[in-house]
Amino acid sequence: MNPRLALASSVVGAVIVALDGTVLTIAQPTLQRDLKASFAQVQWTSTGYLIAVAGLLVFAGRLGDRYGHRRLYAVGMLGFGAASAGIGAAPGIGWVIGLRVVQGVFGALLQPATLGMLRAAYPPDGLRTPIAVRTAAIGVSAAVGPLVGGVLVAGPGWRAVFFLNVAPALVFGLLALTGRDTAPTTRVRLDVPGAVLLAVTLGCLVHALVSLRWPGLVAAVVAGAAFLRHERRTTSPLLPRAVAGPALGVLVAASAALSGTLFVSTYTLQYTLGLDPLQSALRCLPLAVLMVGAAPLCAILLRRVGARRTAVTAMAVLAAGVLLLDRASGTFALCTGFALLGAGFGTVMVAATHVVVRHSPVESAGVAGGLQQTAMNVGPTLGVAVATTLLGHGPLVVLAGVAVIGAVASGVLPGRPWPAAPTDHGRAQGGSRLAERR
Numbered sequence: 001m002n003p004r005l006a007l008a009s010s011v012v013g014a015v016i017v018a019l020d021g022t023v024l025t026i027a028q029p030t031l032q033r034d035l036k037a038s039f040a041q042v043q044w045t046s047t048g049y050l051i052a053v054a055g056l057l058v059f060a061g062r063l064g065d066r067y068g069h070r071r072l073y074a075v076g077m078l079g080f081g082a083a084s085a086g087i088g089a090a091p092g093i094g095w096v097i098g099l100r101v102v103q104g105v106f107g108a109l110l111q112p113a114t115l116g117m118l119r120a121a122y123p124p125d126g127l128r129t130p131i132a133v134r135t136a137a138i139g140v141s142a143a144v145g146p147l148v149g150g151v152l153v154a155g156p157g158w159r160a161v162f163f164l165n166v167a168p169a170l171v172f173g174l175l176a177l178t179g180r181d182t183a184p185t186t187r188v189r190l191d192v193p194g195a196v197l198l199a200v201t202l203g204c205l206v207h208a209l210v211s212l213r214w215p216g217l218v219a220a221v222v223a224g225a226a227f228l229r230h231e232r233r234t235t236s237p238l239l240p241r242a243v244a245g246p247a248l249g250v251l252v253a254a255s256a257a258l259s260g261t262l263f264v265s266t267y268t269l270q271y272t273l274g275l276d277p278l279q280s281a282l283r284c285l286p287l288a289v290l291m292v293g294a295a296p297l298c299a300i301l302l303r304r305v306g307a308r309r310t311a312v313t314a315m316a317v318l319a320a321g322v323l324l325l326d327r328a329s330g331t332f333a334l335c336t337g338f339a340l341l342g343a344g345f346g347t348v349m350v351a352a353t354h355v356v357v358r359h360s361p362v363e364s365a366g367v368a369g370g371l372q373q374t375a376m377n378v379g380p381t382l383g384v385a386v387a388t389t390l391l392g393h394g395p396l397v398v399l400a401g402v403a404v405i406g407a408v409a410s411g412v413l414p415g416r417p418w419p420a421a422p423t424d425h426g427r428a429q430g431g432s433r434l435a436e437r438r
Helices: 003-035 039-067 069-088 093-121 128-154 159-163 166-177 192-211 214-233 245-272 277-327 331-358 362-390 395-410
Strands: none
Touching: 003 039, 003 069, 003 093, 003 128, 003 159, 003 166, 039 069, 039 093, 039 192, 039 362, 069 093, 069 159, 069 166, 069 362, 093 128, 093 331, 093 362, 128 159, 128 277, 128 331, 192 214, 192 362, 245 277, 245 331, 245 362, 245 395, 277 331, 277 395, 331 362, 331 395, 362 395
């Protein structure tokens, strides 16, 4: 696949998914009033989507490894757009919930492919900049999402929020169908029992974290133990050993700390400090600005000092931002705290994602992308669950501790790479991989 087209497709796919979640949050109160829905029903418009995505991301990535990431991207984009159009025209809350689950299924097909296409199109040492561009685009969508959502809800109404996805999904989905995928290097087998067990594990975990109910957590532990037992015994495991597990843990810790902090800060700004939504948004703006700015800077840091030092420092900055917001009340302190959050999270997201994607074999790039996206879905759910449980009892101190744990985990990431000869766009394995300073 042409590298520029792969990057453009990856960015658009990631931005569509990011915007969808951001603007939905703004639209939910109006949606609830318009459809005369209960709070629990409205909550399921998010929960149903999260469960569908979390449960299917890794298996969807494996489907991309087998049948081609461009093909899965096309199906995911077109299906996501069609489901969005259906939600925009839905006559009742039941339709919205059902179509959000469908949207989650297609989102699961789409998200791993956005990273799998990059892994196949760029050499391992050329992934820093594309991943940084993708992360910066997500940061921009986080910044403009609330504004776009507010304008659409105040003007055409909440349905326009979902129609927003249709045109770009249609254009890039059809564009992806016009090309041809490079044939996979190996004909990977599909571990369907493992995929089912993993889907049950992650689905129960997400539901338990959202609902804060122990039975779901117990079910997740039991299903997870069964999944690990199956993976040890099967000849074609769903999770390749080459995928960088510590980097996934760093992503979970970083996204949990960020999302939990934002959840708590929203209440602090509006209820404790008495700010209106606009004033609160302005104080949060440095987060998005620094996240966008940190992404390209991280590409340079990865090349000069390696993933380990970059991620450890970034997680420390993130933890400092959380602790500052725990004490902040003035505008300058609040803006500084959010700036540290954005700088730390934007940097560690690029660094850890780069490790996950770069160090996965090309034939498992989709699984690596699915695991990265799973971490980015489970982390925020965990962070909000911690914040909800401890609200009023020092949640930000605990979330800063989560960031510190992420900093410790970052200590085992790869160090600075030695120079090496150019590779053939990531397809050569073994000798083409850089030796690294440990």
